[in-house]
Amino acid sequence: MKRLACLLFPLLAACSAGPLMYPESTAxxxxxxYPTCPGPQTAMxxxxxxxxxxWVFLLVHVSLPGGEPSPPGATVAETEVRLSTQLYMEHSPKRALHTQRQSETADKVPLWITASSPMATVQLANGKTYQVSIERLKTGFDPRAPEVRDVQHxxxxxxxxxxxxxxxxxxxLYLNGEKINTAPIHFKKREERYFPIFNC
Known part of the structure; x- marks a missing residue:
């Protein structure tokens, strides 16, 4: 029994992660x-x-100081917001891209995300409100760019x-002039327990 407990302890320890910022929003x-790997990192x-x-998705996620995901070799001393993208089709009759031909056509469509302003608003739990500049929104960005799809940027x-x-x-925010449906995001700190997938 003691031997079994010793074998299970590293696994149980690996299943705990946090603190992490979990997002909630009305939109x-x-x-x-990481869609194919169950784990604690979550985006809106x-x-x-x-x-x-x-079929183009904008991900908004936050990294805590010293937390993951962070750029390899980088030491993050501040709470950061990152904008990433996922491009894929969900199996749904409501989606227009449901044939290979339409998918191939979509691959040739230029994509560009823009913003009405590079400034976002932060409201702390104590009520303090201030604005921050999001670098990626100053010029807009291509959702297909590798550095955008990399969540560790x-x-x-x-x-x-x-x-x-x-x-x-x-x-x-706009994608090719079409408004992206967003709403204020409430990031809440919490810890997670999950079953790690060793082949991810």
């Missing part, structure tokens, strides 16, 4: 940063209502150290 839905996922573009600082729970309100 979009939470999704895993948004898209447009356009049938021609609703450098982010934009939201505040120094541990900010606790907070609400992030993004400016109006």
């Amino acid at each position: 979009g839905r939470p999704t895993l940063l 996922r948004f898209t447009t209502t356009s049938n021609e573009l609703n 450098p982010g934009s600082p939201l505040g120094k150290g541990d900010m606790g729970d907070f609400i992030l309100t993004l400016p109006e």
Whole structure:
């Protein structure tokens, strides 16, 4: 019995992760940063209502100081927000891209995400509100760019150290001129337990 406990202890320890920032919003839905690997890293996922573009997803996620995901070899001392993308089709009769021909056509469509402003608003739990600049929104970006699809890319600082729970309100965002349906995101700190997948 003691031997079994010793064997299980490393596994149980590996199943604990945190603290992490879990997002909640009235628009979009939470999704895993790594879709094929169950784990604790979660983002809020948004898209447009356009049938021609609703296979492009914008991910908004936050990294805590010293936490993951972070750029390899980098030491993050601030709470950062990162904007990433996922491009794929969900199996649904409501989606326009349901044939190989349509998918091949979509691959040739230029994509560009823009914002009405690069400024986002942060509201802390104590009520303090301030604005921050999100680097990626200053010029807009290509959702297909490898550095955008990499969730470990450098982010934009939201505040120094541990900010606790907070609400992030993004400016109006557009994909090829179509509005991306977003709403304020409430990031809540919590710890997770999950079963690790060793082949991810």
